[in-house]
Amino acid sequence: MQLTISDVFKRFGSIEALRGVNFDAEPGEFFALLGPSGAGKTTLLRIIAGIEQADRGRVLLDGRDVADIPVRARDTAMVFQTFALYPHLSTFENLAYPLREARIGSNEVKKRVGEIAEMLRLSHALSRKPGTLSGGEQQRCAIGRALIRRPRLLLLDEPLTNLDAKLRHDTRAEFKRLHRELRDTTIIYATPDQLEALSMGRRIGVLREGRIVQIGAPQRLYTEPLDEFVASLVGDPPINLIAATLADVGGNRTLQLPFVDIDAAPWEATLSQYPSGARFMVGVRPQAIAPAADAGEAAPGPEFPARVFLTEPLGDVTILNIVAGADQRLKMVLPQERAYGIAKDASFDCTLRNDEICLFAQETGMAIRRNWASPTT
Amino acid sequence: MSKNRTHVIGKSGWRRTLGAAVVSAIYFFPVYYILMTAFKTRPDALAMPIKFLFTPTMDNFYSVFVRADIQGGGGTDSGFSHYFFNSLFIGGTSVTLALIMGTAAAYGFSRFPLRGNDTYLFIILTTRMLPPIIAIIPIFVLFRVFGLSGSYTGIIALYTAFNLPFSIWMAKSFFDDLDRDIEDAARMDGSSEWRVFRKICLPQVYGGLAATFVFAVILTWNEFLFALMLTGTETRTVPVAIARTIGGQVGVDWGLMSAIETLFIIPVVLVTFVLQNQLLRGVTFGTIRK
Ligand SMILES: Nc1ncnc2c1ncn2[C@@H]1O[C@H](COP(=O)(O)OP(=O)(O)OP(=O)(O)O)[C@@H](O)[C@H]1O
Ligand SMILES: [Mg+2]
Numbered sequence: 001m002q003l004t005i006s007d008v009f010k011r012f013g014s015i016e017a018l019r020g021v022n023f024d025a026e027p028g029e030f031f032a033l034l035g036p037s038g039a040g041k042t043t044l045l046r047i048i049a050g051i052e053q054a055d056r057g058r059v060l061l062d063g064r065d066v067a068d069i070p071v072r073a074r075d076t077a078m079v080f081q082t083f084a085l086y087p088h089l090s091t092f093e094n095l096a097y098p099l100r101e102a103r104i105g106s107n108e109v110k111k112r113v114g115e116i117a118e119m120l121r122l123s124h125a126l127s128r129k130p131g132t133l134s135g136g137e138q139q140r141c142a143i144g145r146a147l148i149r150r151p152r153l154l155l156l157d158e159p160l161t162n163l164d165a166k167l168r169h170d171t172r173a174e175f176k177r178l179h180r181e182l183r184d185t186t187i188i189y190a191t192p193d194q195l196e197a198l199s200m201g202r203r204i205g206v207l208r209e210g211r212i213v214q215i216g217a218p219q220r221l222y223t224e225p226l227d228e229f230v231a232s233l234v235g236d237p238p239i240n241l242i243a244a245t246l247a248d249v250g251g252n253r254t255l256q257l258p259f260v261d262i263d264a265a266p267w268e269a270t271l272s273q274y275p276s277g278a279r280f281m282v283g284v285r286p287q288a289i290a291p292a293a294d295a296g297e298a299a300p301g302p303e304f305p306a307r308v309f310l311t312e313p314l315g316d317v318t319i320l321n322i323v324a325g326a327d328q329r330l331k332m333v334l335p336q337e338r339a340y341g342i343a344k345d346a347s348f349d350c351t352l353r354n355d356e357i358c359l360f361a362q363e364t365g366m367a368i369r370r371n372w373a374s375p376t377t
Numbered sequence: 378m379s380k381n382r383t384h385v386i387g388k389s390g391w392r393r394t395l396g397a398a399v400v401s402a403i404y405f406f407p408v409y410y411i412l413m414t415a416f417k418t419r420p421d422a423l424a425m426p427i428k429f430l431f432t433p434t435m436d437n438f439y440s441v442f443v444r445a446d447i448q449g450g451g452g453t454d455s456g457f458s459h460y461f462f463n464s465l466f467i468g469g470t471s472v473t474l475a476l477i478m479g480t481a482a483a484y485g486f487s488r489f490p491l492r493g494n495d496t497y498l499f500i501i502l503t504t505r506m507l508p509p510i511i512a513i514i515p516i517f518v519l520f521r522v523f524g525l526s527g528s529y530t531g532i533i534a535l536y537t538a539f540n541l542p543f544s545i546w547m548a549k550s551f552f553d554d555l556d557r558d559i560e561d562a563a564r565m566d567g568s569s570e571w572r573v574f575r576k577i578c579l580p581q582v583y584g585g586l587a588a589t590f591v592f593a594v595i596l597t598w599n600e601f602l603f604a605l606m607l608t609g610t611e612t613r614t615v616p617v618a619i620a621r622t623i624g625g626q627v628g629v630d631w632g633l634m635s636a637i638e639t640l641f642i643i644p645v646v647l648v649t650f651v652l653q654n655q656l657l658r659g660v661t662f663g664t665i666r667k
Contacts, residue, residue, distance in 0.1 A: 046561070049561075049565055050565075051561045051564055051565060071564060071565065071567060072567045076565065077565060077566075078562070078565055080558045080561070080562060081558075082556065082558045084556065084558035084559045084561065084562040085559070085562075086559060086562075086563070086577060087559070087581060088580040088581050088583075089580075097563070097566050098566040098567060101563075101566050101567035101568050101572070102567055145562075145566070149566075
């Protein structure tokens with residue numbers, strides 16, 4: 001189903017939950033809505049579902065205004081953040097409810113509930129009430145109830161938050177598989193977790209305080225965030241943001257970080273409008289910092305001395321918290337085998353991979369384009 | 378949910394259980410005393426100190442329904458079977474009516490609030506703030522004017538009105554506690570507003586409504602003042618009939634009184650027993666994750 005959101009506003013008393021949201025989702029698209037708590041994700045999904053009224057703006061399903069389509073004909077299902085299972089009905093009846101309301105015969109109901117329970121590994125719990133299910137089972141029951149009608153638009157509101165790490169991983173894969181199977185079902189997936197958004201969304205819309213600040217493919221958000229907010233939301237561990245000043249060093253425009261200078265040439269097309277002394281924030285991904293010894297000849301960036309003050313081994317990689325220069329704290333990531341033997345207070349030289357650095361104007365937080373940046377998102 | 382329940386009820390230590398038993402025994406003693414007296418002969422009932430061992434007799438129960446003739450011979454119907462019927466019929470009908478109307482009103486107040494919703498609710502409650510002894514005067518006049526005195530319609534209408542505020546307030550609090558997302562989910566699943574109420578909201582508050590039903594039944598069942606003033610021989614309820622028995626010619630017949638009371642307690646015990654699972658649910662209301 002083709003979904004169009006145009007200029008949607010919603011306020012609750014003095015709180016502006018949504019302030020002009022626009023986006024489209026193509027039929028069959030997996031669209032992730034990424035935003036921190038309170039950004040307005042739930043409000044937006046409820047408006048798309050038609051259970052909340054927008055103050056202004058329109059929601060179109062296949063070109064028709066939701067308000068004009070009766071609930072039954074909308075072909076929209078939602079997994080609520082709170083699951084919203086029917087507490088007085090068994091798991092079976094919870095799954096069957098949408099079918100019963102659609103007056104589907106009981107043999108067909110039995111068959112389809114059986115199938116979906118099988119798929120979501122709920123067969124053992126069909127006779128039990130939701131109150132006796134584990135968090136994960138409740139979540140799967142909620143997902144099953146949404147899927148059973150084979151909706152053409154599926155709204156998922158943080159559907160994985162209640163699962164443990166492993167189940168979350170499995171279910172993420174399950175969603176991707178499901179999405180492949182339900183070919184023309186459009187999925188809108190709201191989450192505050194960048195990993196979920198990046199790993200599942202074909203496109204991601206980043207929601208901040210009721211506005212969409214950037215829409216793009218995962219890779220695009222990662223490498224070319226439009227502002228500091230997106231940059232720090234996407235990527236794990238979060239990007240390092242470092243204050244910098246634009247300066248003229250012997251005729252070369254240079255960005256002076258507290259611990260190193262970097263060449264401003266890659267941004268010169270835009271930076272030319274800024275005078276020397278202008279202040280910026282430089283974003284460096286933890287993955288873009290490496291020990292100088294490893295850099296080899298290829299693209300060596302500027303080097304600087306660093307001292308380790310904390311290590312966080314995660315199994316496959318280790319996060320090093322380092323102090324660069326006098327007192328600039330940074331995070332960097334090393335593969336486990338490379339980090340082996342590096343302990344607190346170890347000192348070594350590091351380099352920045354120049355082509356992975358993002359630049360933001362300090363006042364506005366907006367990204368400064370690289371010379372070669374592609375024109376639009 | 379169920380895990381908690383067995384724990385709370387079954388697994389406390391011996392000392393606590395014993396303590397609870399002692400307290401319950403103290404509470405239960407008056408009831409036990411009545412039960413005992415109901416099976417005693419007149420001399421046994423009056424014996425001091427209290428006789429705990431005695432030969433039980435059913436005579437008192439017999440005389441509840443049949444009044445012995447002083448001249449001897451058969452005896453006449455005391456009318457008590459009719460009074461029991463009255464109490465059951467009047468109480469049951471009015472509480473059921475009040476609960477149905479109260480639930481509907483409460484759902485309205487909860488889901489489709491009016492301007493000044495709270496004011497309406499407060500006004501509804503004020504009708505219960507008057508002591509019945511004061512309210513009885515205008516009501517008595519009203520009943521006289523409309524010819525309702527001594528009729529079933531009158532007393533049932535009065536008891537319904539009497540139970541309505543309580544039912545509305547209780548039911549509203551149950552509806553207010555429900556998770557609104559669940560209703561929205563049902564709407565998305567294709568339910569009409571009526572089915573949202575009937576299939577989703579109502580079943581979730583059954584427990585609470587059952588508790589409300591029991592409380593209202595007990596209140597109505599025991600109500601004396603209105604019944605005394607507003608019922609006639611045809612519609613007389615048990616509490617009024619008991620009062621009339623006390624003033625017998627031969628002093629208070631404790632055995633007879635206790636037998637009546639024993640019979641009088643039975644329906645309440647039965648209702649509570651039948652609804653006990655619902656009652657438990659009513660008390661542990663709202664245990665599903667919000
Ligand atoms: N019914 C309501 N009444 C008043 N304020 C509301 C209501 N619903 C949402 N809000 C407010 O609107 C803003 C957006 O809320 P929303 O639930 O959409 O956020 P969210 O992105 O889903 O957050 P979370 O990740 O915590 O679920 C919040 O500031 C919230 O307090
Ligand atoms: Mg939310």
